[in-house]
Amino acid sequence: MGAEVLAISVDSPYSHKMWQEGELSKMVPGGVPYPMLSDPGGKIGRIYGVYDEDAGVDIRGRFLIDPEGVVQAMEVLAPAIGRNVVEMIRQVKACQHVRANPDEATPAGWEPGKKALTPQPGLAGKVCEIWAPEEAF
Amino acid sequence: MVQVGKPAPVFEAAAYLNGEITRVKLEDFRGKWVLLYFYPGDFTFV
Incomplete structure (x- = not known):
């Protein structure tokens, strides 16, 4: 699609590994092909304005960053709402x-x-x- | 605060990729488009 994908949640890399091996690899052959980042305590999520202090998680924020490192698009959804990948x-x-x-x-x-x-x-x-x-x- | 048209805050994080635990820095992706997506937790829908 012409962009590098980075997924990020407050989970540890070991939890990412368990999810990848236990479930994602059954949905996507070989597992998801991009890095799954760990944001313990929501430090990065807080900077991006998507950390929910009460729930202790990063909510569904998505940021499109251009080759110069500038944000060109962003979207934040409530936890129960899934995204539109086509969009x-x-x-x-x-x-x-x-x-x-x-x-x-x-x-x-x-x-x-x-x-x-x-x-x-x-x-x-x-x-x-x-x-x-x-x-x- | 993150705003469209402004630089994305840089960060470095531990990451899981292809069976390995590695480190990822946003700056390493200069020259490429990056889709960064946060999600509430493993074993949820993305």
Whole structure:
């Protein structure tokens, strides 16, 4: 998908190993192929604003970081809500598109192959001439 | 505070990968896109 994945929770590396060997490897052949980081006490989660002091865990925060180390997208979900992997990948593609084409912006629902827009004064009030809401879906 | 358009706070952590326990530094990924995701705990859905 064009990005390195890092998973992180307050669990120890040994717990990650148990989970990987006991369960994840049954869902993904060979287990998940990316590092599972350990954040004891939620030190890193606290810095990222996702550590829940009462529950003592890092909640479901996700951060997309560009090659310069700058945050380009983020999302935080309540513990009971699972993520949308397809949407995460779409955001990676959109951020990469804009990085490669700095004059362009990706409108709602953009996916690779769909039309990007070039923001400029002449476009104000005329987006409807070149982009239709159906393209958002 | 973490904000879009601002540098991601750097960190170093112990990690599990391919049967080994290793260390991961965010700075080691400069030049690459990184998807960092936190989750509440092992044996939950991600």
